[in-house]
Amino acid sequence: MSHDQLGTVSDDVAEAIDMLARTHVETPRIRQLSTAFQRLFRADTGIGDRLKPRRFSDGLETHGIAIIGASGSGKTELLHHYFKSHPSLQAAPGEKWSRYLHVTVPSPATLKSLGFECLKLLHYPNVSDRSEKWKIWDLVKFRLSKAEIQVLWIDEAHDLYKPQEREDLLNTLKSLMQGEKAVVVVLSGTEKLSDILKEDRQVGRRFAKIYLPEVTLATDGEQLARLTTAYAQRVGLEASPSEELIQRLIHAARNQFGLSVEIVIGAIEWALLAGKGTLNVQDFAEYWAAQEGCKPDKNVFLVRNWAEIELDERAGEAPVRKRSRRK
Numbered sequence: 001m002s003h004d005q006l007g008t009v010s011d012d013v014a015e016a017i018d019m020l021a022r023t024h025v026e027t028p029r030i031r032q033l034s035t036a037f038q039r040l041f042r043a044d045t046g047i048g049d050r051l052k053p054r055r056f057s058d059g060l061e062t063h064g065i066a067i068i069g070a071s072g073s074g075k076t077e078l079l080h081h082y083f084k085s086h087p088s089l090q091a092a093p094g095e096k097w098s099r100y101l102h103v104t105v106p107s108p109a110t111l112k113s114l115g116f117e118c119l120k121l122l123h124y125p126n127v128s129d130r131s132e133k134w135k136i137w138d139l140v141k142f143r144l145s146k147a148e149i150q151v152l153w154i155d156e157a158h159d160l161y162k163p164q165e166r167e168d169l170l171n172t173l174k175s176l177m178q179g180e181k182a183v184v185v186v187l188s189g190t191e192k193l194s195d196i197l198k199e200d201r202q203v204g205r206r207f208a209k210i211y212l213p214e215v216t217l218a219t220d221g222e223q224l225a226r227l228t229t230a231y232a233q234r235v236g237l238e239a240s241p242s243e244e245l246i247q248r249l250i251h252a253a254r255n256q257f258g259l260s261v262e263i264v265i266g267a268i269e270w271a272l273l274a275g276k277g278t279l280n281v282q283d284f285a286e287y288w289a290a291q292e293g294c295k296p297d298k299n300v301f302l303v304r305n306w307a308e309i310e311l312d313e314r315a316g317e318a319p320v321r322k323r324s325r326r327k
Contacts (some may be wrong), residue, residue, distance in 0.1 A: 002014075004302065010273070013064060013269060013273055014235075014237040014270045016272065017265060017268070017269045019234070019235075020231050020234065021265060023231070024077075024081045024129065025227060025261060027223075029078055029210070029257075030254050032210055033067070033079075034082065036065050036210060037065065037082070037086075037174050039054070039063075039086075040053060040056045040062065040063055040064070040065070040184050041054055041184070047089070051099075051150070051158045052150065053183065055182075056206075059176050060208065060318060061177050061182060062177045062182045062185075062186065063206045063207065063209045064152025064160065064173075064184055064185035064186055064208075065186050065207060066157075066188070066189075066207045066208070066209065066210070067186070067187070067188040067189075067207060068188075068189065068190070068191060068193050068194050068211050069190070069213075069250070070191070070197060070256055071079040071190060071256070071259075072211040072253060072255070072259030072262070073214075073256045073259075074177045074186045074188075074212065074256070074257050074261070075155075075212060075240060075258075076155055079153060079155075079186065079188060079300055080102075083098075083151070084104070086155060089150075089151065095133075095148075096147070096151070097148065099148065099149060099150045099151060100150065100151035100153055101121060101122070101147075101149050101151070101153065102155065103117050103121055103154055104155040104156055105132075105156040105157060105160055106155075109156075109159035109162075110162070110165065111169060112136060112242065114132050114137075114160065115133065115136035115140050118143075118144075122147060124139070125144050127139065133172075137172050137175065139196050141164055141175070141176060141181050141183075142181065144181070144183055147181065147256055151183060151184055151185075151186060151187055152183050152185050152186070153186040153187075154185065154186070154187050154188070155188050155189075156186060156189055157189040157193050157196075158186040158190045158191075158193040158196065159189070160196075161192060162196075166199065167195070170196075170200045170203045173185060174203055174206075176201065177206055187207065194209065194238030197209070210259070213254050214254065215256065215257045216248060216250065217243070217247055220257065220260075221243065221246050221247075224241075224250070224260055224264075225243075225246050226280045227261065228241045228246075228264050229241065230273075231265065231268060232279045233310060235272060237268060237276070237279045238277060238278045239278070245301075247283055247303050248281075248284070248300050248306050249284065251265060251300055251309070251311070252284075252300040253304060254311055263273065263284065263287065263288060263291075266288075266291065267283040267286075267287045267288075268283070270286050270287040271286070281306065285299050285301035288300065288301055
């Protein structure tokens with residue numbers, strides 16, 4: 001195969017894989033999020049289908065949502081899909097801003113750096129590094145109001161917690177949801193985020209908590225099998241995943257739904273690049289080996305005792321220990 005031919009094949013595969021990656025998987029999680037979100041808004045009478053934040057505590061404050069799940073659970077994809085598909089959160093014709101702002105906690109993760117990141121996204125980057133935190137966040141709140149942004153989504157919010165900034169963090173969250181310019185705050189992060197919200201009852205009570213549970217064969221096996229078959233067929237591959245393959249998939253994904261889907265798409269890409277017509281366990285094994293950097297005798301998709309391979313949270317660390325399989 002020539003370099004030109006290789007480039008064409010790779011481009012076709014990349015386009016197919018990008019299409020799969022953009023496909024949203026409907027789960028009970030989206031319905032749970034939708035219900036929680038609807039509680040936080042009311043119709044803005046006289047402005048079409050526009051919504052406005054609902055006020056609680058005699059009109060003094062808004063409330064928020066915290067989406068909590070392990071790495072790979074699909075938190076970010078869930079929120080991306082919901083916000084991008086919600087008609088009342090989109091920019092109206094001729095308007096510059098959507099009704100929500102998505103910001104990921106930067107590194108180093110401090111309140112100050114997050115405030116600067118918000119201002120940069122709001123096209124207001126020229127703020128002195130010597131500015132105090134409270135002034136930065138007052139400016140963030142003001143710019144959100146000027147842009148008529150009603151939802152501030154802070155992704156990877158668990159990274160914000162620093163013992164020395166505990167009080168400032170909790171006070172900032174409260175401030176964002178108080179006063180005339182209050183917004184709805186959406187936080188997404190790992191279980192550590194739940195611990196943060198438990199530290200202050202006044203802050204914690206303002207957030208509805210949605211936990212993304214681990215996947216299991218009993219609760220999610222059939223959906224993952226259907227998803228694997230459907231995704232493969234959409235790009236011209238045959239697939240008939242066995243129950244054992246789905247068990248291995250769930251274990252390889254650390255029992256996380258988002259990571260399970262990512263592995264399925266990666267295996268499909270591997271099969272397409274190899275010019276195959278059928279998706280099988282070898283494609284999963286080769287993709288997973290490349291991602292994890294593991295040896296064949298520690299590959300969940302190859303070894304007989306795959307259930308005894310204990311996986312660390314970080315990719316590439318897969319020590320084998322004799323133990324019962326996690327559910």
